[in-house]
Structure formats: structure tokens, C-alpha cells
Amino acid sequence: MDVNDNVIQDIRHFNRFYTKLLGVLDRTVLDTGYSLTEARVIIEIGMLGQCIANNLVDSLKIDRSYLSRVIAKLSKEGLLIKEDSTLDNRSNLISLTAKGTELYKQLNKKSDEQIVRLLQGLSEKEIKQLHTSMLLILKKLERINDDSI
Template sequence: MSLNGTSVADIRQFNRFYTNILGLLDKHVLNTGYSFTEARVILEIGFMGQCIANNLVDKLDIDRSYMSRIIAKLSKDGLLMKEESTSDNRTNLIRLTPQGIELFNQLNQKSDEQIESLLQGLSETEIKEIHTCMLLIQRKLERLI
């Protein structure tokens, strides 16, 4: 199936619109001092509890060397700790420090507040429609990855 030019343009316009609304191109996400990618790494580690760098590379589709630099920066900032895996001494487990958990909770809460603020002027029916459409988009596109 081939998309017509209007469909492609509309999808691209929506992506630009939504990215702008969420402020994803801002230098620092949610006034934290961290980039969007750094914030995503913190959130993913927080949701997983602990992981290895390869989990993050796969989940976020980020270049390994870029991920290594992000992990080094977040470790230097006192947000992450690495410890040797008990099952494989060639692997380091990554987890959030108490300071990292605090930032994770802040990012999580601010992200929720951002969405609540975004949808504030809409009716319950409109919010349900948007929610349903977003879930549909996610289900359709997840089949491709």
C-alpha cells in the first residue's frame, strides 16, 4: 500500500504538533536540566528497577556509544550506580541512586501533570476519544516493530 502525499504530510504535521506541545525539543525537559533522551533513560531505569545498558539500547533504540556517554554523565551526576552482576561478571547492572529515584519521581509526576494540564479544557468524552485514538495508533504501529 502506498500513502498519498496528503496522508504523509498530515502525519508529519501531527508529529511536529505533538512534539511541540510536549516541549520535547526544549533543551531541558520539564525544567530538570536534562535532555529528553537523558530523561527517558532515567525513566526507563526507574520503571525497570535495574537493567543492563543493552536493555536501554534496545528499548530506546539508541546508539551504544551514545548510551554509554549518557550513562557516564548520569553516573557522574550521582543519579545512577553500576554494580557487577552476580550471574555474569562481564555485565554491570544499572540502577538509580536515591537521588536518581527522586528525579525519576519528579519526572514521572511532572509528566503526568503535563498531560493533565494539556487535556484540562476538554470534556470527558473528548479525553476518552483522544485516549482511544492514541491506544489505536500504538497498537497499529507496535505490530511493525
């Protein structure tokens, strides 16, 4: 299918707008001192509870060597713990420490607060429209992408 150049430009414009709006290009995300990638790794592990690095590579679509450096940094800072897997001695199970769990909770709280701030000034009807539109975008893009974002 041929995609109209205007459609491409509009989508790219939206992407630039939304990343700027969320502040994801800042050096750190949500004033935590951690990059967006580091925060996403913490959130993903927090949601999974315990995982192996391959789970993170697959779910975040992240380069394996870059993930390894992120995990090493977060482990050194006492946010993650790696333990030998009893099922596969070639793998380490990764989980959050108590300090990592606190950061996970902080990231979730700050993310929720950021969304509330974004929606301030919109009517209930506008919020419902925005929400419906976002769900539609998610549904359409997940349908063509086997792995959900």
C-alpha cells in the same frame, strides 16, 4: 503499499505539532535540567529497577556509544550506580541511586501534570475520544513493530 503523500504530510504535521506541544525540543525536559534522552534513560531504569546497558539500547532504540556517554554523565552526577554483574562479568548492572529515584519520581509527577494541563478545556467526551484514538495508534504501530515503544 503505496502511502498517499497527503497521509505522509499529515502524520509529519502531527509529529511536529505534538513534539512542540510537549516541549520535547527544549534544551531540558520538564524544567529538570536534563535532556529528553537523559530523562528517558532515568525513567526506563526506574521502571526496570535494574538493567544492563543492552536492555536500554533495545528498549529506547538508542545508539550504544551515545547511551554510554549518557550513563557516564548520570553516574557522575550521582543518579546512577553501576555494579558488576554476578551472572556475566562483561556486564554492569545499572540502577538508580536515591537521588536518581527522586528524579524518577519528579519526572513521573511532572509528566502526569503536563498531561492534565494538555487535557484541560476538553470535555469528558473529547478526552475519551482522544484516549481511544491514542490507544488505536499505539495498537496499530506496535503490531507492525515487534518491539513496543
